[in-house]
Amino acid sequence: MTRFATMTLVAFAILQAMLLSVTPTLADYVGNLNPNGDNYLTLRQYATAKSREISRMGPGTIVEILDADGDWFYIQTQDGRIGWAHSNYILPGLPGGNTPRPDNAAPFGVVNDEAGDVPVEDYQEPAVAGGIASGAANVGGVEFDWLEGHMTQFHDPLKYYP
Amino acid sequence: MPRLNPLALSLLLMLGLLAGPANAMDLGKTGIGLNPPARGWKLEDHDDAALKVWHLRADTWDPAPKESGLISVTVTFLDGDPWPDIAAMRDQAADIVAGQLMTAVTARTPFELVSGRFEIAGADFEGGLDLVSEGDKPVSARLLLIRTRSGFLMITAFSVLPMREKPFSALFGETGILTAYGPGAAGLNGTPAAAEASVPAPADPAANPAAIEDLLKQMQQQFQPSAETGN
Numbered sequence: 001m002t003r004f005a006t007m008t009l010v011a012f013a014i015l016q017a018m019l020l021s022v023t024p025t026l027a028d029y030v031g032n033l034n035p036n037g038d039n040y041l042t043l044r045q046y047a048t049a050k051s052r053e054i055s056r057m058g059p060g061t062i063v064e065i066l067d068a069d070g071d072w073f074y075i076q077t078q079d080g081r082i083g084w085a086h087s088n089y090i091l092p093g094l095p096g097g098n099t100p101r102p103d104n105a106a107p108f109g110v111v112n113d114e115a116g117d118v119p120v121e122d123y124q125e126p127a128v129a130g131g132i133a134s135g136a137a138n139v140g141g142v143e144f145d146w147l148e149g150h151m152t153q154f155h156d157p158l159k160y161y162p
Numbered sequence: 163m164p165r166l167n168p169l170a171l172s173l174l175l176m177l178g179l180l181a182g183p184a185n186a187m188d189l190g191k192t193g194i195g196l197n198p199p200a201r202g203w204k205l206e207d208h209d210d211a212a213l214k215v216w217h218l219r220a221d222t223w224d225p226a227p228k229e230s231g232l233i234s235v236t237v238t239f240l241d242g243d244p245w246p247d248i249a250a251m252r253d254q255a256a257d258i259v260a261g262q263l264m265t266a267v268t269a270r271t272p273f274e275l276v277s278g279r280f281e282i283a284g285a286d287f288e289g290g291l292d293l294v295s296e297g298d299k300p301v302s303a304r305l306l307l308i309r310t311r312s313g314f315l316m317i318t319a320f321s322v323l324p325m326r327e328k329p330f331s332a333l334f335g336e337t338g339i340l341t342a343y344g345p346g347a348a349g350l351n352g353t354p355a356a357a358e359a360s361v362p363a364p365a366d367p368a369a370n371p372a373a374i375e376d377l378l379k380q381m382q383q384q385f386q387p388s389a390e391t392g393n
Contacts, residue, residue, distance in 0.1 A: 151255060
C-alpha cells in the first residue's frame with residue numbers, strides 16, 4: 001500500500017511537471033533597459049540585431065517566451081506582436097511597479113524612424129497581468145498600444161491645416 | 163482610314179497624361195494600389211522598417227475638391243499582419259477617430275465584411291473638424307482596416323460632403339485614389355454611383371436600432387463582390 005501511494009505521488013509529480021513545462025504563461029516582461037538611453041527593446045524579425053525591426057517595446061511590456069535561440073528569445077506580446085528580442089532585457093515574472101518613464105522614451109509599440117525624430121506621444125501604462133491597464137482605449141481585452149500615437153501622428157486630417 | 167490631326171492627337175495625349183494618376187504604386191502584394199491625384203493634392207510619405215504611410219491632402223477644402231469632396235486620405239501599410247482581431251483593432255481605431263481626430267460626431271457606423279482576399283473592418287462617421295478660428299467644419303469620415311494575404315492596411319479618409327452626397331465614391335475604384343486588384347477587388351472598388359446611392363439619408367441610428375441594421379446591411383452591400391468576379 002505504501003509503495004502504491006509513493007508511486008502515485010511520483011506519477012502525480014511527473015504529470016504536474018509536464019503540465020507546467022508545456023503550459024504557456026505570460027510571465028515575463030521587458031526590463032533592465034537603460035533609462036537614460038532609448039529605453040525601449042526592439043522586436044525583430046530574426047534572432048539578430050541586423051534583422052528587420054518589427055516594433056519597439058517599452059519597459060514593463062508583458063511578453064510570452066515561445067522559443068529561444070542563443071541570446072535571443074522568440075516572444076509574443078499581449079497585443080499579438082511576435083518576433084525576436086534580446087534575452088538580456090526580458091525578465092522573468094511581472095513588473096514590480098511602474099518605472100518612471102523618461103520624456104524621450106518611445107511610445108509602446110510605435111516604430112520610430114532611424115533618426116528618432118518622431119514626436120513622443122503621451123505615455124500609456126503597460127498592460128498588467130490578467131487585464132489591461134487603464135488610461136488607454138481597449139476593446140475586448142485587446143489593446144493596440146501603438147495605435148493612438150500612430151493615428152494622431154499620421155492620420156490627422158488637420159496635420160497640415162491650414 | 164481616317165487621318166488624325168497631329169494637333170488633336172497631341173491634345174488628346176496631353177489630356178490623357180493630365181487625367182491619369184501622378185505615379186500609381188502598388189502597396190506591396192496586397193492587391194491594392196495607390197494613385198495620388200496628379201493635381202490639387204499634396205502627398206507626404208513616411209517610410210519605416212516595418213510600415214509605410216502615405217498622407218494625401220487636398221490643396222483646398224472650399225470649394226470641395228473634385229474628388230467627391232475628399233480632403234484627406236491616409237494609408238498605413240504594414241507588410242506583416244501581427245494582429246489577429248481586426249474588429250477589435252477597428253473599434254479602438256474608431257474610438258481615436260471619433261474622439262481625437264473629429265469633433266461632435268453624430269453618427270458612427272461600424273461594418274465588417276470579407277471580399278475575396280480582402281478581410282475588411284471599417285466604420286463611417288459624421289461629425290466635424292475643429293478648425294479653431296473658423297469653428298467646426300462638418301465632415302464625413304471613413305476608417306478601413308484591410309487584411310490581405312500579403313499585408314495589412316489602415317486607411318482613413320475625410321470628406322467635406324455628408325454621407326447622402328457620396329463622400330467616398332472616389333476613394334476606391336479604377337479611377338479612385340485607391341484601386342483594388344484581383345480576387346475580391348470588386349468588393350472594394352464597387353460601383354461607386356450605385357453603391358453610394360444606396361446609403362440612406364442620415365438619421366439618428368441610436369434612436370432606432372432597426373435603422374442601424376439597415377444601414378449596416380447597405381454598407382455591406384456596398385462592398386459585396388459582384389457576380390462577375392466569381393468570388
